[in-house]
Amino acid sequence: xxxxxxxxxxxxxxxxxxxxxxxxxxxxxxxxxxxxxxxxxxxxxxxxxxxxxxxxxxxxxxxxxxxxxxxxxxxxxxxxxxxxxxxxxxxxxxxxxxxxxxxxxxxxxxxxxxxxxxxxxxxxxxxxxxxxxxxxxxxxxxxxxxxxxxxxxxxxxxxxxxxxxxxxxxxxxxxxxxxxxxxxxxxxxxxxxxxxxxxxxxxxxxxxxxxxxxxxxxxxxxxxxxxxxxxxxxxxxxxxxxxxxxxxxxxxxxxxxxxxxxxxxxxxxxxxxxxxxxxxxxxxxxxxxxxxxxxxxxxxxxxxxxxxxxxxxxxxxxxxxxxxxxxxxxxxxxxxxxxxxxxxxxxxxxxxxxxxxxxxxx
Amino acid sequence: xxxxxxxxxxxxxxxxxxxxxxxxxxxxxxxxxxxxxxxxxxxxxxxxxxxxxxxxxxxxxxxxxxxxxxxxxxxxxxxxxxxxxxxxxxxxxxxxxxxxxxxxxxxxxxxxxxxxxxxxxxxxxxxxxxxxxxxxxxxxxxxxxxxxxxxxxxxxxxxxxxxxxxxxxxxxxxxxxxxxxxxxxxxxxxxxxxxxxxxxxxxxxxxxxxxxxxxxxxxxxxxxxxxxxxxxxxxxxxxxxxxxxxxxxxxxxxxxxxxxxxxxxxxxxxxxxxxxxxxxxxxxxxxxxxxxxxxxxxxxxxxxxxxxxxxxxxxxxxxxxxxxxxxxxxxxxxxxxxxxxxxxxxxxxxxxxxxxxxxxxx
DNA sequence: TATTGGTTCTGGACCGTTACGGTCACTCCA
DNA sequence: TGGAGTGACCGTAACGGTCCAGAACCAATA
Numbered sequence: 087x088x089x090x091x092x093x094x095x096x097x098x099x100x101x102x103x104x105x106x107x108x109x110x111x112x113x114x115x116x117x118x119x120x121x122x123x124x125x126x127x128x129x130x131x132x133x134x135x136x137x138x139x140x141x142x143x144x145x146x147x148x149x150x151x152x153x154x155x156x157x158x159x160x161x162x163x164x165x166x167x168x169x170x171x172x173x174x175x176x177x178x179x180x181x182x183x184x185x186x187x188x189x190x191x192x193x194x195x196x197x198x199x200x201x202x203x204x205x206x207x208x209x210x211x212x213x214x215x216x217x218x219x220x221x222x223x224x225x226x227x228x229x230x231x232x233x234x235x236x237x238x239x240x241x242x243x244x245x246x247x248x249x250x251x252x253x254x255x256x257x258x259x260x261x262x263x264x265x266x267x268x269x270x271x272x273x274x275x276x277x278x279x280x281x282x283x284x285x286x287x288x289x290x291x292x293x294x295x296x297x298x299x300x301x302x303x304x305x306x307x308x309x310x311x312x313x314x315x316x317x318x319x320x321x322x323x324x325x326x327x328x329x330x331x332x333x334x335x336x337x338x339x340x341x342x343x344x345x346x347x348x349x350x351x352x353x354x355x356x357x358x359x360x361x362x363x364x365x366x367x368x369x370x371x372x373x374x375x376x377x378x379x380x381x382x383x384x385x386x387x388x389x390x391x392x393x394x395x396x397x398x399x400x401x402x403x404x405x406x407x408x409x410x411x412x413x414x415x416x417x418x419x420x421x422x423x424x425x426x427x428x429x430x431x432x433x434x435x436x437x438x439x440x441x442x443x444x445x446x447x448x
Numbered sequence: 449x450x451x452x453x454x455x456x457x458x459x460x461x462x463x464x465x466x467x468x469x470x471x472x473x474x475x476x477x478x479x480x481x482x483x484x485x486x487x488x489x490x491x492x493x494x495x496x497x498x499x500x501x502x503x504x505x506x507x508x509x510x511x512x513x514x515x516x517x518x519x520x521x522x523x524x525x526x527x528x529x530x531x532x533x534x535x536x537x538x539x540x541x542x543x544x545x546x547x548x549x550x551x552x553x554x555x556x557x558x559x560x561x562x563x564x565x566x567x568x569x570x571x572x573x574x575x576x577x578x579x580x581x582x583x584x585x586x587x588x589x590x591x592x593x594x595x596x597x598x599x600x601x602x603x604x605x606x607x608x609x610x611x612x613x614x615x616x617x618x619x620x621x622x623x624x625x626x627x628x629x630x631x632x633x634x635x636x637x638x639x640x641x642x643x644x645x646x647x648x649x650x651x652x653x654x655x656x657x658x659x660x661x662x663x664x665x666x667x668x669x670x671x672x673x674x675x676x677x678x679x680x681x682x683x684x685x686x687x688x689x690x691x692x693x694x695x696x697x698x699x700x701x702x703x704x705x706x707x708x709x710x711x712x713x714x715x716x717x718x719x720x721x722x723x724x725x726x727x728x729x730x731x732x733x734x735x736x737x738x739x740x741x742x743x744x745x746x747x748x749x750x751x752x753x754x755x756x757x758x759x760x761x762x763x764x765x766x767x768x769x770x771x772x773x774x775x776x777x778x779x780x781x782x783x784x785x786x787x788x789x790x791x792x793x794x795x796x797x798x799x800x801x802x803x804x805x806x807x808x809x810x
Numbered sequence: 811t812a813t814t815g816g817t818t819c820t821g822g823a824c825c826g827t828t829a830c831g832g833t834c835a836c837t838c839c840a
Numbered sequence: 841t842g843g844a845g846t847g848a849c850c851g852t853a854a855c856g857g858t859c860c861a862g863a864a865c866c867a868a869t870a
Contacts, residue, residue: 092593094856105820110858119818137593141570142507143856146825151504152568153552162545166538176528182555183524186562188569189553190515193545200548206514207550208503208570231454231499456826467850472828481848505826508855 093136102130113139145208153188154178154411155209157227159217161195164329168357169385170400171215174237177404178213185412194223201226211411214239218280218296233414235407240298241422246414248407248423252299253306255396255427259352259380260310262394262429266437268350268378269316272341273307273323274334274362275300275354282327285340289319303354303382322348326358334361335368338379342369349378349438356381356388356395363391363434374436384430392433399425455498464492475501507570515550516540516773517571519589521579523557526691530719531747532762533577536599539766540575547774556585563588573773576601580642580658595776597769602660603784608776610769610785614661615668617758617789621714621742622672624756624791628799630712630740631678634703635669635685636696636724637662637716644689647702651681665716665744684710688720696723697730700741704731711740711800718743718750718757725753725796736798746792754795761787 099106104123111118112127119127131138145151156178158165165171182189187210193203204226211233217224219240227234228242235246263271278287278295292308295301308318324340326333337358338351342365353359359381363373371377381388384397406423461468466485473480474489481489493500507513518540520527527533544551549572555565566588573595579586581602589596590604597608625633640649640657654670657663670680686702688695699720700713704727715721721743725735733739743750746759768785 095858096856106857107821107859108819111819114858123818137591138567139858140508140856141568142504142513143825144568144858145504145570146502146508146827146856147858149825151570152565153570155550162541163538166534166541172528172534176525179524179528179553182553183557186555186565188517188555188565191541191544191551191553193548193550195545203514203548203550205500206503206506208507208513208515229499457828458826468827469829469851470849473849476828485848501828502826505855506828508826508857509828511855 093131093134095136095139098127098131098134098136101134102127110139142208151208151210152186153190153209154182154408155190155192155204155207155212155227157192157194157204157212157214157217157223159194159221159223160215162191168329168355169387170355170383170398173385173400174215174404177401177406178408179404180401181405181408181412185408187408187412192223204230211235211414213237213407213411215407216297216299219298220280220296233411233419235410235414237403237407238299241420244420246410246419246421246423248403248410248425249299250398250403250425250427252302253309255398255429256303256306256354256382257310258429259382259394259396260307260314262431262435263350263352263378263380264310264314266350266378266435268438269314270345270348270438271311271316271321271350271352272345272348273304273321273352273354274337274341274358275304275323275325276329276358277327278325283325284327284333284336285324286344287323287325291325292323300354307352329355329357331357331361331364334358334363335365336361338362338365342371350435351377351379353379353381356383356385356393359393359395359434360387360391363393373434375439378435378438380435384428389430389432393430394432394435395430396427397430398427455493455496457498457501460489460493460496460498463496464489472501504570513570513572514548515552515571516544516770517552517554517566517569517574517589519554519556519566519574519576519579519585521556521583521585524553530691530717531749532717532745532760535747535762536577536766539763539768540770541766542763543767543770543774547770549770549774554585566592573597573776575599575769575773577769578659578661581660582642582658595773595781597772597776599765599769600661603782606782608772608781608783608785610765610772610787611661612760612765612787612789614664615671617760617791618665618668618716618744619672620791621744621756621758622669624793624797625712625714625740625742626672626676628712628740628797630800631676632707632710632800633673633678633683633712633714634700634707634710635666635683635714635716636699636703636720637666637685637687638691638720639689640687645687646689646695647686648706649685649687653687654685662716669714691717691719693719693723693726696720696725697727698723700724700727704733712797713739713741715741715743718745718747718755721755721757721796722749722753725755735796737801740797740800742797746790751792751794755792756794756797757792759790759792761789 095106095109099109112124179189190209192207201222212227214236216238237248278300292304324337326337351362362379366373366377381393381395384395388395457468457471461471474486552571554569563584574589576598578600599610640662654666686699688699713724724741728735728739743755743757746757750757
């Protein structure tokens with residue numbers, strides 16, 4: 087049995103009686119050799135089954151991988167079911183496509199704390215999207231000597247950042263509800279740390295949250311409602327580790343079971359809010375007359391449902407991250423891109439009913 | 449200005465006075481050296497800022513890239529907006545994650561016929577999803593000396609394949625409509641080739657279609673309806689290059705403008721069917737009383753809308769493709785995985801009204 | 811005729827790592 | 841005491857390219 091070694095640049099060169107450089111030039115710099123010789127090279131390549139220069143060897147020599155790594159520590163299934171995450175992914179993919187870069191999804195499940203995948207990724211840079219700030223994968227990325235862009239993460243030394251002003255956005259929602267007269271509110275938030283805690287959240291846990299975005303939103307809510315004389319320690323906050331409408335429903339149920347007098351539920355994502363809407367419907371509560379519900383993200387489903395929410399430009403976020411990385415070499419870092427958001431007032435928020443308001447009357 | 453060259457295995461080894469092999473072993477084969485020396489190596493690495501073995505150099509040496517390439521020649525924005533494509537992507541990602549492989553999205557816009565990205569992709573194999581069979585990117589992939597899996601594509605020599613039985617699935621739809629009594633039908637299909645043709649499709653173009661799936665579906669429809677004594681050449685078929693609900697609407701409009709007596713519209717995707725539903729509503733046509741509409745794919749939105757459609761396991765399709773590739777070395781090829789589909793009868797199909805049926809009466 | 815300039819091709823260094831097949835010292839046991 | 845066995849480490853040879861400085865050749869110019 088003769089196992090034919092695949093042809094290489096060297097074997098092609100030998101066959102043709104030219105130097106390796108010349109063969110290389112035939113592929114990469116056609117102007118560096120005569121058309122006739124080039125034709126011969128390519129023809130012989132075809133004859134010998136030479137598939138063209140090996141991409142890995144080329145990357146080693148040129149120090150360019152031609153790809154960008156994307157780290158979503160999120161369980162992939164959740165990422166692919168969250169329209170906001172998909173929008174982000176699309177934005178990144180578009181930016182990469184524009185610049186001819188590949189996009190490498192780095193496998194990093196939260197369970198398996200296997201950082202090896204980060205070490206093995208042949209990429210020219212990383213985009214890190216919404217991972218806990220103590221994530222070992224993130225730490226591994228930061229050790230790699232390539233430019234990095236973090237998205238929806240706290241600032242880090244010498245790392246570009248893309249995000250929105252979560253505090254300002256959430257404060258708008260809070261103001262909206264405060265102006266409507268809501269004082270008895272409940273909050274549904276996404277996971278705050280790597281450990282699972284499906285239930286009520288202490289204030290300590292809120293402050294210690296490792297997901298920057300969630301922490302910022304809760305803190306901004308606390309500040310805004312404190313200014314309206316609502317004691318934040320009395321505001322029930324429920325956390326859900328997973329991110330889907332079922333979680334939103336059960337979280338809403340948990341809040342309403344504890345305190346049926348709540349007049350508004352603030353959810354830190356549209357997905358959760360849609361679940362909360364379903365739970366309200368199930369209980370026969372009219373939205374917004376009996377219960378106000380707000381979301382966050384501005385996904386199409388939310389818009390269709392008439393949810394009051396904050397629209398954030400998820401696609402632009404991805405695109406901005408991609409662009410930042412692609413021309414990272416040209417600029418001094420760190421740079422920060424803060425995208426603008428917009429409060430969308432839908433039909434899921436209104437003033438609380440009088441019977442509820444009286445709790446705060448004279 | 450002193451530009452510090454980043455540390456390498458060799459420089460680390462020199463600093464420590466050990467061989468490069470030993471440093472390599474410190475990272476890859478801890479059992480090959482004493483714990484004490486290993487500790488020293490890693491400590492010195494930290495001190496020198498050595499980030500661990502270079503992934504590209506390692507790939508070159510080990511002949512493993514640790515990643516799978518995914519080729520979606522589709523314009524990315526369409527892929528990320530098509531729930532079926534997203535489901536597929538998720539399946540592939542899951543399979544990759546399971547085996548610790550990265551997933552590289554190869555940038556290949558249909559406009560730019562730039563095949564270089566395929567040549568530059570450092571991957572151990574390719575998955576090719578629903579591209580025209582004359583696509584230059586596909587040709588480039590086939591030239592690369594790595595295993596390949598094609599999905600929703602015609603069979604190719606020595607290439608694994610994943611798909612469904614499109615003919616059988618579409619035949620079920622046709623039978624369903626025929627049994628209901630429909631004879632005046634119109635068809636809305638996705639793009640048939642790389643050139644844009646938003647409008648009616650000749651039978652020639654149907655047979656020459658370069659998108660295998662679309663061709664198979666049209667041919668199966670033709671066969672099934674011919675068996676029911678419907679002359680296929682009289683059946684209007686409208687093609688849309690892009691893939692969104694707006695296209696479905698305009699295509700339905702085009703069909704109904706041409707022949708208001710159509711009793712059923714068969715769409716080759718749910719997205720198109722949802723658009724057709726919207727157009728019917730706009731025209732005041734009741735579905736299914738005045739017009740039957742069917743889709744294909746079984747996306748959640750379709751289910752919600754009560755569409756009669758064929759459900760295909762898109763996630764499984766992705767997962768199967770990923771698995772096939774991951775253990776491609778273990779098996780002789782080619783292998784074919786054909787996944788099963790299921791006719792879902794919703795509320796968008798019913799018998800045509802008598803007034804229409806009479807056209808075919810005695 | 812010598813010089814210049816341009817095109818075409820070459821040789822060798824280098825990219826940073828891992829595979830492979832050793833060597834060497836030391837222990838163990840008959 | 842000597843031979844086998846074992847653990848720890850090393851040297852060399854790839855892996856498959858690209859880069860760079862220059863050589864060889866030829867035609868045009870001074």
